[in-house]
Amino acid sequence: MIVCKNCLYSHKHPLGISFKNNICSGCFTHEEKYNLDWGERRDLLSEKIQKIIKSNKSTYDCVIPYSGDAEDYHVVNIVLELGLKPLMVSVNDYFMNDIGWHNAHNLITHFDLDSYQFNPEISTYKELVRTSMRKYNHALWPSFALKTSFPIHVAKQKKIPLIITGQNQSIEQIGKFSHIDEVQITSWSRIEHDLLGFTLKDLLGSGGHVVPKEHPYYSYPDLTKLGKGSLIGIYLSNYFLWDPILQNSKVSKFGFISQKQTSTFDPYERAGSSIYYNFHDLSKMLRCGYRKITDHVNREIRHKRIDRNEGKKIINYYQSKPVYIKDFFDWLDVSKSGYEWYKSHKLADVLHLISDKKNIYSSSNFALPVKLKKDIARGTNPKKSFQTFMKGIRL
Numbered sequence: 001m002i003v004c005k006n007c008l009y010s011h012k013h014p015l016g017i018s019f020k021n022n023i024c025s026g027c028f029t030h031e032e033k034y035n036l037d038w039g040e041r042r043d044l045l046s047e048k049i050q051k052i053i054k055s056n057k058s059t060y061d062c063v064i065p066y067s068g069d070a071e072d073y074h075v076v077n078i079v080l081e082l083g084l085k086p087l088m089v090s091v092n093d094y095f096m097n098d099i100g101w102h103n104a105h106n107l108i109t110h111f112d113l114d115s116y117q118f119n120p121e122i123s124t125y126k127e128l129v130r131t132s133m134r135k136y137n138h139a140l141w142p143s144f145a146l147k148t149s150f151p152i153h154v155a156k157q158k159k160i161p162l163i164i165t166g167q168n169q170s171i172e173q174i175g176k177f178s179h180i181d182e183v184q185i186t187s188w189s190r191i192e193h194d195l196l197g198f199t200l201k202d203l204l205g206s207g208g209h210v211v212p213k214e215h216p217y218y219s220y221p222d223l224t225k226l227g228k229g230s231l232i233g234i235y236l237s238n239y240f241l242w243d244p245i246l247q248n249s250k251v252s253k254f255g256f257i258s259q260k261q262t263s264t265f266d267p268y269e270r271a272g273s274s275i276y277y278n279f280h281d282l283s284k285m286l287r288c289g290y291r292k293i294t295d296h297v298n299r300e301i302r303h304k305r306i307d308r309n310e311g312k313k314i315i316n317y318y319q320s321k322p323v324y325i326k327d328f329f330d331w332l333d334v335s336k337s338g339y340e341w342y343k344s345h346k347l348a349d350v351l352h353l354i355s356d357k358k359n360i361y362s363s364s365n366f367a368l369p370v371k372l373k374k375d376i377a378r379g380t381n382p383k384k385s386f387q388t389f390m391k392g393i394r395l
């Protein structure tokens with residue numbers, strides 16, 4: 001097994017990673033952050049956007065896909081500073097807790113933006129979640145499919161020429177492209193990086209209970225008739241030095257609420273989700289061999305807030321934390337015996353990480369290295385208590 005000498009990713013990274021002199025491609029590309037002229041890149045982005053929206057007749061300059069994450073606040077702030085008028089577009093994944101709903105609503109009201117939300121038909125959605133869990137041990141596939149395609153449908157329907165989002169995960173994690181390549185949002189990247197390489201047809205196979213053409217928003221729209229270059233999707237992380245902990249800790253001033261997590265030190269990323277650090281983290285462990293904490297640790301090693309040895313200790317601590325997943329199975333309408341079956345057949349290797357109790361906070365917190373702790377603490381105190389699965393079924 002090859003493990004990077006700088007961070008802790010191995011050659012088994014699910015998005016594909018390469019090595020040179022035992023340093024991973026993610027660490028190589030990360031170094032660009034300290035060599036690029038970010039002022040110049042911001043100007044480049046401004047020019048590029050002006051060209052794209054020059055003959056735009058829509059009320060809005062761009063679509064911003066959002067769910068209320070800390071990063072969405074950062075993106076909106078930049079887009080408004082660039083002088084653009086965005087239409088905010090979101091998909092209800094039914095997984096948000098009360099913190100998530102607060103953050104989604106507050107984002108719109110604080111910045112006084114127009115928004116458009118899609119609530120997928122619940123029985124079809126649940127069937128897709130169950131199918132995705134059976135086939136890929138992945139509960140978020142249907143939600144990722146919708147979140148990465150619905151905003152494109154809206155842009156196409158409303159003739160908005162531009163979509164703006166935050167980070168490009170394949171650059172931030174594994175350095176698949178250089179920042180100067182200015183990689184854009186594409187259908188290929190969506191399937192490859194967001195959807196495990198599968199389309200809706202693959203998920204359903206033959207004899208599925210859901211007919212793909214009746215649910216078009218789960219698939220990318222056909223853009224060929226629009227003509228080349230008439231709908232552009234931009235990642236801001238190609239034009240701004242992307243440092244999630246630093247930028248996310250600053251969005252508390254806009255009313256964003258962070259959430260204390262049991263299985264990571266990061267209270268900002270994906271705050272407000274009922275399953276991201278719960279069921280989804282277990283399935284990530286099964287599919288990838290590590291949990292989200294490893295992504296966070298590697299990110300912080302690269303940003304030089306912690307060293308490699310500190311990173312290993314942090315992973316050891318958080319990766320062994322148990323999670324509560326029964327409420328998710330209740331929401332999915334899975335019976336008690338169905339829950340037990342799934343645990344013993346699909347989660348057998350992570351049974352030790354499944355708890356019968358909700359919100360298992362450790363009485364003694366892990367002592368984080370000082371620099372990391374200080375930068376996290378720039379935001380407000382994370383909230384510890386919340387209600388899971390706030391809308392869609394249980395209100």
Ligand SMILES: [Zn+2]
Nearest residue numbers: 004007024027
């Ligand atoms: Zn590395």
